[in-house]
Amino acid sequence: xxxxxxxxxxxxxxxxxxxxxxxxxxxxxxxxxxxxxxxxxxxxxxxxxxxxxxxxxxxxxxxxxxxxxxxxxxxxxxxxxxxxxxxxxxxxxxxxxxxxxxxxxxxxxxxxxxxxxxxxxxxxxxxxxxxxxxxxxxxxxxxxxxxxxxxxxxxxxxxxxxxxxxxxxxxxxxxxxxxxxxxxxxxxxxxxxxxxxxxxxxxxxxxxxxxxxxxxxxxxxxxxxxxxxxxxxxxxxxxxxxxxxxxxxxxxxxxxxxxxxxxxxxxxxxxxxxxxxxxxxxxxxxxxxxxxxxxxxxxxxxxxxxxxxxxxxxxxxxxxxxxxxxxxxxxxxxxxxxxxxxxxxxxxxxxxxxxxxxxxxxxxxxxxxxxxxxxxxxxxxxxxxxxxxxxxxxxxxxxxxxxxxxxxxxxxxxxxxxxxxxxxxxxxxxxxxxxxxxxxxxxxxxxxxxxxxxxxxxxxxxxxxxxxxxxxxxxxxxxxxxxxxxxxxxxxxxxxxxxxxxxxxxxxxxxxxxxxxxxxxxxxxxxxxxxxxxxxxxxxxxxxxxxxxxxxxxxxxxxxxxxxxxxxxxxxxxxxxxxxxxxxxxxxxxxxxxxxxxxxxxxxxxxxxxxxxxxxxxxxxxxxxxxxxxxxxxxxxxxxxxxxxxxxxxxxxxxxxxxxxxxxxxxxxxxxxxxxxxxxxxxxxxxxxxxxxxxxxxxxxxxxxxxxxxxxxxxxxxxxxxxxxxxxxxxxxxxxxxxxxxxxxxxxxxxxxxxxxxxxxxxxxxxxxxxxxxxxxxxxxxxxxxxxxxxxxxxxxxxxxxxxxxxxxxxxxxxxxxxxxxxxxxxxxxxxxxxxxxxxxxxxxxxxxxxxxxxxxxxxxxxxxxxxxxxxxxxxxxxxxxxxxxxxxxxxxxxxxxxxxxxxxxxxxxxxxxxxxxxxxxxxxxxxxxxxxxxxxxx
Ligand SMILES: [Zn+2]
Numbered sequence: 001x002x003x004x005x006x007x008x009x010x011x012x013x014x015x016x017x018x019x020x021x022x023x024x025x026x027x028x029x030x031x032x033x034x035x036x037x038x039x040x041x042x043x044x045x046x047x048x049x050x051x052x053x054x055x056x057x058x059x060x061x062x063x064x065x066x067x068x069x070x071x072x073x074x075x076x077x078x079x080x081x082x083x084x085x086x087x088x089x090x091x092x093x094x095x096x097x098x099x100x101x102x103x104x105x106x107x108x109x110x111x112x113x114x115x116x117x118x119x120x121x122x123x124x125x126x127x128x129x130x131x132x133x134x135x136x137x138x139x140x141x142x143x144x145x146x147x148x149x150x151x152x153x154x155x156x157x158x159x160x161x162x163x164x165x166x167x168x169x170x171x172x173x174x175x176x177x178x179x180x181x182x183x184x185x186x187x188x189x190x191x192x193x194x195x196x197x198x199x200x201x202x203x204x205x206x207x208x209x210x211x212x213x214x215x216x217x218x219x220x221x222x223x224x225x226x227x228x229x230x231x232x233x234x235x236x237x238x239x240x241x242x243x244x245x246x247x248x249x250x251x252x253x254x255x256x257x258x259x260x261x262x263x264x265x266x267x268x269x270x271x272x273x274x275x276x277x278x279x280x281x282x283x284x285x286x287x288x289x290x291x292x293x294x295x296x297x298x299x300x301x302x303x304x305x306x307x308x309x310x311x312x313x314x315x316x317x318x319x320x321x322x323x324x325x326x327x328x329x330x331x332x333x334x335x336x337x338x339x340x341x342x343x344x345x346x347x348x349x350x351x352x353x354x355x356x357x358x359x360x361x362x363x364x365x366x367x368x369x370x371x372x373x374x375x376x377x378x379x380x381x382x383x384x385x386x387x388x389x390x391x392x393x394x395x396x397x398x399x400x401x402x403x404x405x406x407x408x409x410x411x412x413x414x415x416x417x418x419x420x421x422x423x424x425x426x427x428x429x430x431x432x433x434x435x436x437x438x439x440x441x442x443x444x445x446x447x448x449x450x451x452x453x454x455x456x457x458x459x460x461x462x463x464x465x466x467x468x469x470x471x472x473x474x475x476x477x478x479x480x481x482x483x484x485x486x487x488x489x490x491x492x493x494x495x496x497x498x499x500x501x502x503x504x505x506x507x508x509x510x511x512x513x514x515x516x517x518x519x520x521x522x523x524x525x526x527x528x529x530x531x532x533x534x535x536x537x538x539x540x541x542x543x544x545x546x547x548x549x550x551x552x553x554x555x556x557x558x559x560x561x562x563x564x565x566x567x568x569x570x571x572x573x574x575x576x577x578x579x580x581x582x583x584x585x586x587x588x589x590x591x592x593x594x595x596x597x598x599x600x601x602x603x604x605x606x607x608x609x610x611x612x613x614x615x616x617x618x619x620x621x622x623x624x625x626x627x628x629x630x631x632x633x634x635x636x637x638x639x640x641x642x643x644x645x646x647x648x649x650x651x652x653x654x655x656x657x658x659x660x661x662x663x664x665x666x667x668x669x670x671x672x673x674x675x676x677x678x679x680x681x682x683x684x685x686x687x688x689x690x691x692x693x694x695x696x697x698x699x700x701x702x703x704x705x706x707x708x709x710x711x712x713x714x715x716x717x718x719x720x721x722x723x724x725x726x727x728x729x730x731x732x733x734x735x736x737x738x739x740x741x742x743x744x745x746x747x748x749x750x751x752x753x754x755x756x757x758x759x760x761x762x763x764x765x766x767x768x769x770x771x772x773x774x775x776x777x778x779x780x781x782x783x784x785x786x787x788x789x790x791x792x793x794x795x796x797x798x799x800x801x802x803x804x805x806x807x808x809x810x811x812x813x814x815x816x817x818x819x820x821x822x823x824x825x826x827x828x829x830x831x832x833x834x835x836x837x838x839x840x841x842x843x844x845x846x847x848x849x850x851x852x853x854x855x856x857x858x859x860x861x862x863x864x865x866x867x868x869x870x871x872x873x874x875x876x877x878x879x880x881x882x883x884x885x886x887x888x889x890x891x892x893x894x895x896x897x898x899x900x901x902x903x904x905x906x907x908x909x910x911x912x913x914x915x916x917x918x919x920x921x922x923x924x925x926x927x928x929x930x931x932x933x934x935x936x937x938x939x
Contacts (some may be wrong), residue, residue, distance in 0.1 A: 003396040005368050007525065013209050014391050017217060019225045021196040024382055024394060025212040026204035028375060031850075032843060033084070034106035034205025036113060037098035038385040041230060042193035043091045045162035045312075051185055053169015055193075056090040057134055058186050062097070063088070064126040066115035073772045074125055075112045080768045081836050083843035084109070085376060092163065092312055094387060100376040102843045103205050104135035105616035107215055110203075114219040117194055127183045129779060131174050136782035138170045139804045140739070142439055143632065144452035145251045149426065151355075151439040152249050153310070156422075157242050161235040163310070166438050192204060195226035199388035202379040237315040238263050238422075242401065244453060246423040248430035250442040253629045256324035257426040258332060259506055260339055261309060264316040264415040272400055275408035276318065278355055279416070280307025282346060282475060283320055283339075289474035289565040291320075291342050296563075297470060299618055300328035300335055304619055318415065325618055329427060336423070336456065341470040343416050344461030354478050356404035361482055362572060365591070367399035369486075369526040371851035415800045418456045419519070423448065479569035483593055486527030489520065489691055504870045505685060505859050507701055508692070513712040516684040516702075517863060520693040521852055529592035529688025530856035531599065533702060536583040536681045536716040541650045548623075548652075548661040549672045551579050556611050556619050561602060568598050575602055581650045581792075582716030582863075583680070589853070592689040596698055604706035607677055613666045620661060620669075627658035635741035636783050636802040637909040642733060642928070643745055646905065647721050647791045649932050658931070679714045680706060685863055687856045720792045721901045724749045728922030729931075735909040739781070741802040742811040745897060746904040748795045753872070757879035758891050759795035764787045764841045765888065769825060770799065773818055780806050780814065794938075809917035816920070823897070826889050834885045845877045 002012045011027040047054045064072035079086045084101035094545070097116065101109045141147045154164045166173060176182055201220060203212055242262065251257075267276050284306030286292045295301035302323040309317030320339055322328070328335065373381065382394060389397035431440035454460060464470055492576075505519035521529070540550045554577050565575065573590040575598060586602060588595050631638065631654075652660075684702060686695045703710075705758040723729065735741070748755045767786045774784040781803035789798040801811045829837070849855035860871050892898050898921070906920055925931045 001392060002394055003392050004358075005370060005395075007368060008370070008372075010204075011209055012395070013213070013393065015213060015216070015643055017196065017221055018771050019196040019221055020397045021220055021223055022200045022386055023220070024200070024202040024386060025209050025215045025216065026151065026202065026375075026378065026382075027207065027209050027350055028204050028213065029206060029846060030372070031204075031375050032103055032846060032848065033100045033375050034103045034203070034207065034285045035098065035100035035379045036106075036110060036201065036203045037096060037379040038117065038201045038386055039094050039096040039111075039383045040194060041094055041198040041387055043093045043231065044165060044167035045092050046189070046193060046400070047162075047165055047167075048185070049165070051182075052166040052173045052351070054132065054174070054185060054189050055095060056167060056169050057130070057174055057182075058122075058136060058198055059088050059090045059097075060130050060377075061122050061126065061186055062116040064130060065121040065123060066112070067119035067121065068115060069112050070121060073768070073776060076771070077690060077768050078105075078112060079109060080764075081833070081839035081840050082109070090167070092167070094384065096383065098376060098380040098383070099600060100374070102840065103207065106205055106207065107219075110215055110219045117199070117220075118222040118224075118458040119368070120190065122183055122186050122190065124181055124183050127181065127186070129776065131171060131182075133730045133775065133782060134169050134174060135171045136779075137548050138168045140634070140782045140802070141168070143252045143634070145253055145255075145426075148252065148436070148439045149249060149424070149437040152247060152424075152441050152443045155436045156245070156247055156445060157237055158235055158239045161237050161315075162233060163237060163312070163315070185546050196223045197226050198230060199223065200383050202383040202386065204375040204379050216727050222708065233312070233314045242417060243420060243422060244448050246425065246442045246446050246448055248432060248446075248686055249426045250428055250432055251425060251426050252428065253463050253632050254428055254625055255426070255629070256326070256329050256429075257424075258322045258324055258328070258335060258424070259424040260320045260322075260336060261424065262318045262418045263422070264318050264412060266312065266314050266327065267412070268311075268313065270408055270412075271389065271393075271397055272402045273405050273408060274401055275405060275412050276307060276316075277320070277359060278351065278404075278409055279346070279412060280286060281355060281359055282351075283307070284475050285566070286562055287476055288563060289472065291338060291473070294338055294470075294472050295322065295328070295335060297472070298327075298331070298334075299325055299614060300331050301325060301665045302559075302622065305316075318412075326621070329429060332425060333452065337464045337467065338470050340456045340461050341464045342473050344412075344458065344465065345473060345475065347413060347458060349475065351406070352475075353404055355476075355846045356401070358479050358482050358570075360401040361484060362570070363401050365483070365486070365572065367396065368530065369532045371526065371528075371853055374847070374850045392808065417450075417458060418453045420450070465912050479567045479571055481568045481573060481594055483571070483591060485591055488525055488527050489689055505687060508695060509684075511709040513681040513714065514684070514703065515682070516686065516695075516699045517859070517860065518690075518692065519687045520690060520692070521688045523849075523855070524852045526852055527591055527593065527689050528589070528852055529595060529686070529690055530852065530860075531588040531595060532685040532856075533586040533697065534580070534583065534683040534858045535586070535677065536683075536714065537676060537679055538714055538716060539675055539679060540579075540583050541581070541716070543660070544656050545660040545664055546672065547650070548565040548657040549664060549669055550584065550676070551657065552620060552623055552661060552664075552669065552677060553609070553673055554579050554584060555623055556615065557606065557609055559615075559619065560609065560611065561605050565598060565601065569592070573598055581648065581718045589856075591833060595700065596694070599698060600701050600705075603701065607705065609673055612640060616666050616669055620664070624658045624661055627654040627661075627678070628701055631735075634783070634802065635735050635738045635909050636743070636800055638735060638738075639733060639741055639743045639909070640798075641802070642731060642907055643743060643905060644791065646731065646928060646932060647747070649937060651720060653928075667695070677706065678709050679711065680709055681712055681715045682706060682710055683863060685856070686861055688852060717939045718792050719930060719939055720794050722936045722938045723747055723905070726903055726923075727901050728898070728920065729905050730922045731905055731907045731928065732910045733907060738909060739802050739804045740808045740811065740909050741910060742807060742808045742815065742906065742908040743798055743800040744812065744815050744904060744906050745789065745796055745798045746902050747791075750902070751794045753875045753879035756790070756795045757883055758887065759790075759797050760788045761838070761841055761880060761883055762888055762891060762896070763797050765826070765829075765837055766822060769822065770818060770879050774801055776812065780811060807911060807917055808820070809919055812906055812908060812920045813918060819892065819897050820899075823889065823892060825884065826892065829885060838881065838883065842877060842880050845873065845880065915934070
């Protein structure tokens with residue numbers, strides 16, 4: 001029997017098909033969508049040594065035509081036309097494919113999907129093109145620091161362990177050789193590994209279990225069986241020379257990181273008691289006495305995580321990753337001293353059982369009141385669990401903590417010692433002696449000096465503990481926030497006055513500048529709640545410097561409250577402060593019972609926020625660095641963020657923010673933070689497991705905290721730049737050392753439902769065509785798309801391409817040609833197809849709220865959009881269903897094609913190549929600030 005939470009309303013059944021395929025059937029009454037995920041126990045570790053990237057290449061090729069559906073774009077079109085999503089990934093030891101779709105089309109979609117694994121064509125025509133796409137995917141991530149760290153990691157381990165192999169592949173590793181096309185090898189890989197015994201399948205939908213079972217049998221029985229067993233990895237991940245070393249790595253972004261890594265055995269077999277999670281809990285503890293708290297006191301670190309690191313069937317890295325400050329860079333040895341002092345503490349104290357029990361309670365509650373995921377997320381998660389856990393733990397495996405084993409904890413603790421250690425220091429300030437093979441990352445390896453090893457070796461840690469800077473470490477106290485038996489307020493206990501009301505939040509306070517909405521959850525019955533407080537202040541947008549200081553305030557505030565409230569965070573009560581265009585939002589979530597305690601603490605701190613000058617300087621520099629790093633992001637992200645700052649006058653660019661903040665002194669900031677909340681308006685949403693009296697109490701707390709400062713005359717509205725009648729505006733951007741890229745953004749003049757529906761429907765239709773044309777056929781690049789991009793609720797359509805090889809003017813021209821040609825494409829759509837397209841989009845809009853979080857987000861979104869009736873979504877749905885294809889055609893002809901002189905921006909990367917090419921028509925904006933200042937606004 002599958003262990004399942006009593007609050008999980010879904011029905012599960014695990015079966016094994018005749019061919020040996022393990023299948024999990026999930027009946028979900030509450031959804032209009034169905035979803036499927038299939039995982040195979042083969043990934044890049046299975047690549048032949050001379051064919052690195054083959055598993056990934058096969059993953060791509062499977063989408064490109066099968067025996068009964070030879071058209072390579074058929075699957076994608078089918079899924080997207082019926083309101084679905086699809087994707088796949090290739091990992092180290094697994095590859096996973098998944099999609100969702102309107103429930104009515106599930107069987108037809110499964111027919112297409114299952115053929116990937118039964119009769120893929122893997123045809124030569126597609127091999128050539130898709131190889132280009134793999135290469136584009138590889139080059140796209142060349143500047144990605146996570147990939148780059150992996151590459152150095154691969155360079156510095158046992159070269160005979162498969163982790164050392166290159167996972168993505170490129171034109172070179174996947175080239176045809178000696179006149180033989182690589183498709184033979186793709187075919188052989190498929191034959192060898194895509195067998196039912198190595199696979200798991202999860203399918204979910206409103207269909208009954210019997211129907212799902214019939215579908216699984218009908219569609220997946222054709223997958224071939226095998227009798228052979230997959231080989232185990234026998235090589236160790238590290239050779240002796242790969243340990244006790246320090247690796248200096250040069251990142252693209254100017255960030256500093258220290259990763260202290262301990263090599264362990266695989267921990268998969270410990271999933272029932274999870275000893276490593278106790279070590280991670282203690283080493284990663286952010287409260288008083290923990291490693292991070294002490295590092296912060298010294299101003300050496302900004303953050304710390306413990307326990308992550310690569311893992312697989314014969315290895316696990318237990319990492320302690322520390323985000324360093326500039327000063328931390330100078331004290332690496334002392335930081336490691338502190339870490340070993342703490343490890344020494346762990347090794348020499350009996351680890352109290354209450355840590356385990358706390359963790360156990362947290363896991364238990366998380367399992368009991370796990371928030372329902374949408375079917376797509378649920379199947380893609382469970383299908384991987386099926387690869388790791390026995391049947392009864394398919395769902396429970398991640399949460400099970402069957403009892404504390406001191407032995408297992410001590411056993412894993414043994415690994416945390418110098419002989420298993422590797423240190424990685426990520427910083428541009430180091431010097432480097434070589435480059436990694438695939439990503440050309442500069443790095444340098446040096447042995448850790450033996451006197452250091454001696455110092456860190458047990459039991460010498462006792463000498464460390466007496467050093468002045470290691471003082472103050474201690475194991476955490478019991479956590480007062482952990483609840484055991486949360487109360488869920490049943491609907492009958494709800495005050496009858498409020499029970500009669502509908503399913504929507506209701507205003508419980510509406511007075512001069514304070515509006516509070518309340519809704520008792522009656523759908524999900526979880527002991528949780530979501531509380532939003534939107535605080536608007538004209539002061540925030542009074543100048544760019546003020547906007548910059550608001551963001552700094554958010555960072556400093558968050559940092560100061562983290563340590564005080566870490567216990568609450570661990571116990572599942574979360575808080576988050578973030579800046580929005582006209583102010584800041586405080587959000588609390590998680591278990592509802594003790595949230596009010598945290599709320600009053602947080603609100604008090606908001607207005608009695610004190611920092612030292614050192615602290616201010618540290619975070620100011622950090623934030624400026626973060627903004628300056630934005631020019632390292634990929635081209636397309638930079639173009640889009642320029643677009644938002646041009647369209648939203650209250651949303652300055654990172655550059656402008658960095659410049660403004662650089663001028664701010666400590667005195668100015670102190671003055672600012674005292675004024676920040678003097679003139680505000682408040683909007684509040686209280687949604688979840690609370691009765692009306694709880695909601696009223698919380699409102700009182702909030703009112704009290706802002707007493708005398710709230711007035712509706714401080715209300716904020718967020719302006720949008722009005723580009724009506726301006727025609728095409730060109731915005732060139734210098735992006736040295738980046739791919740070429742171009743975004744064409746067409747803005748709508750109005751924001752009524754019909755305009756929104758037109759924009760959504762048009763991008764819904766164009767999106768798969770664009771992908772097919774620009775990526776699959778023309779090979780411009782890996783990142784291409786058409787999207788519905790609203791800005792402050794005004795709709796807009798963006799077309800974008802990032803290309804490593806094709807200049808931006810050419811991309812702009814290709815996109816304009818695409819729009820021109822789309823008129824002919826629209827003419828080929830028949831009634832039947834139109835119905836499908838329309839219902840596909842409608843079903844996306846109708847998607848139910850799967851859990852309390854999503855529902856709260858929707859309510860809050862509506863409140864922020866001044867949708868007081870909470871009906872904009874249903875009006876939009878009606879508008880979508882009322883559209884005719886003719887309207888789309890007229891819209892494209894009159895407002896999208898370049899001949900119609902649409903009001904739009906073309907944003908593009910500058911480069912020398914552009915000299916010779918044909919510039920798109922339009923006026924070039926040379927000074928963005930001046931343009932924004934001289935443009936009219938609308939609201
Ligand atoms: Zn890929």
